Amino acid sequence: MSVRQCHHHGFTVSSVETSLQFYCDALGLEVVRVSERRNLPSYDRMLGFDDVALTIGILQHPQTGFILELVQYDNPQGEKRSTQNTWVGASHLAFEVDDVDALHESLTTAGYSCINPPTDVERDGVVVARGFYALDPDGISVELFREFADVTSR
Secondary structure: OOOOOOOOEEEEOOOHHHHHHHHHHHOOOEEEEEEEEEOOHHHHHHHOOOOOEEEEEEEEOOOOOOEEEEEEEEEOOOOOOOOOOOOOOOOOEEEEOOOHHHHHHHHHHOOOOEOOOOEEEEEOOEEEEEEEEEEOOOOOEEEEEEEOOOOOOO
16 A cells, blocks of 8 residues: 555645635635544544534645645634744645746735745855745744755765
């Protein structure tokens, strides 16, 4: 048996509604649906809690079909923890964008925080990409970059 494909990436968020503003309005993903999941024994079994109550936002990138799932735990209540990249188990998304500098300006103007300003990524004296890390409303890192050379094979 093997994995067939990556289906989606999910984040637990404090508020699906607030996160939609960042991922849709600021980054351009589109809402597929927002739904509530309550009183479903299969969710209790799958997640390992009693009386699970969730609000779920399913988003999709309009060109690539990439799916992002945002999960708000209403019961049990979601808890905040450090989302710093150095924590084992931390996660981030990386989106390739057309204009790194314009997107950085747009996000900071809209009041979103960024870990760093747009930065050139150099390998062996060659600029292979330009990017920065933004923070979503819950402090989850989102890498936004423009690739100039193949960065995955080097």
